[in-house]
Amino acid sequence: MDFKLHDIEAITNNFAEAQKVGSGGYGEVYRAIHEGEEIAVKKLHQLQGLDNKQFDSEFRNLRNIRHQNVVRLIGYCYETKSKYMKHNGELVFATIMERVLCFEYMHGGSLDKHIQDESCGLEWPTCYKIIKGTCEGLDHLHTSQGKPIFHLDLKPGNILLDESMTPKIGDLGLSRLVASTKTRQTEMRDGTLGFMPPEYIDSGFISKKFDVFSLGVIIIKMLAGDKSYFRCSEMPSEQFIELVTEIWTKKLQAKPGYSSHEIDMLGVTSCVEIALRCVDRDRNKRPCINDIVHELDQLEAKLKEMSLASDVSNDATVQVRSSTTGGPWVPLLCFFSILESSVLTVLTCQIYVC
Structure with missing residues (x-):
């Protein structure tokens, strides 16, 4: 209105x-x-x-x-x-x-309040929620409005959080309106410059890959922290991934009663690998945002499989999904553990009920 x-x-x-x-x-x-x-x-x-x-x-x-x-x-x-x-x-x-x-x-403030010298001050599930939500928001802007909408000033200060830590992209539209003003030049000196791709800094070139570069910087800062972020351009990708892995391994293992190390570390390393591709100096080598969202969807599916397999190995699980409307046949998964020759074998039986 x-x-x-x-x-x-x-x-x-x-x-x-x-x-x-x-x-x-x-x-x-x-x-x-x-x-x-x-x-x-x-x-x-x-x-x-x-x-x-x-x-x-x-x-x-x-x-x-x-x-x-x-x-x-x-x-x-x-x-x-x-x-x-x-x-x-x-x-x-x-x-x-x-x-x-x-x-x-937005009651949760902005993301920049949570980024520290070493990684993000938030737990991994919340970090991933912010990464995935930001990607989905950017994908909507780039692909769902007919004509792509470029943000051009994506940074932690413009990722706002609600009470449940759901991320929302803010300050949309302002960067394009004030691109040539003195305020914009001040913003660049104050830190926005670090989120801009080299092709824009060098020649003012704008494309969808502008926001993808900024997204990559945000993810790296979340996972590696402000200090370690600057080291990603000083070392091979494999070495930087090892650095991030070390940071998060220590952080996760410090949690009492923690038991999902392998699953969460796969999420961490997958996200940092995506982020490193996003900040490639060659914009043609950066992924499109819809490809990133698809990749994260596949990652989630794999992590759910690993989590389910982990649960099954610990104890027998019965998962039932029933329909009260007489709809299609519904699978009932039953897992039976049988001890044979001192070896625990897990059999899977799939039954269908109307």
Whole structure:
């Protein structure tokens, strides 16, 4: 929906400092309540040369995006406002353009708060959930909107988390609008540059592989940490994978009663291998995002098989899936353990019931 500036000023108490929850290169973020829903209000900085028609068109289109891994844009506004302000030490009456974006509020903050010097401060299942969800969100932007939507500023600070640690891609659209402004140059100096592919830094070339490169950097920072990330370009891929494996082996083994080391380590090494391909200097060698999602789907299937096999080896398991609607025949898997010649043999019997 389109917001009126006076309504936004009312729910933020005129952009009160007490309601501010964050700030960045693009603007200040405030927490507010609108029609009973908690929302994030981003008041953009004054950006010279930002075209109002382009701004309206960009966010009118982005408002239609609906995906569980993309932050939902609730509404926006842009209005001209006249007020007294200081200029060169003097108070002048000036006309300024106020631009505000309203998003769903993300209670878990941003991913960058969890990345440490050595790997991520989160447990592996949560790390994987964030990696997979970010990939699926990016895949939706690249492949499900007819015309691909490029983010162009993907980084941990733009991966937002809800109460259940589900990741959602934020700040969509802003990077394209302010690409040539002074703010954008400041963002590059402040760290965004490290998430940009070499072809963009060298010649300004943009393709789908731009966001894939940024995704790879995010995954590597999650798995190797800020300090170790810079070593991935200084050593062969195999050696870097060994480094990450060592980091996570120590981390997983430190958990009391931990018993899924082999399964989780396969997930860790698979993700870092994908990430290293994403940051290849040759963009043609980087995978497409839909290929990455497919690869992760296959990985999950393999990990589930390994987990099931591990459960069966520990004790007999009966898994029943029944239908109350008289639908298709349903498999009943029964596992029987028979001790023969001091060797434990596991037999699998598949029975069908209506």
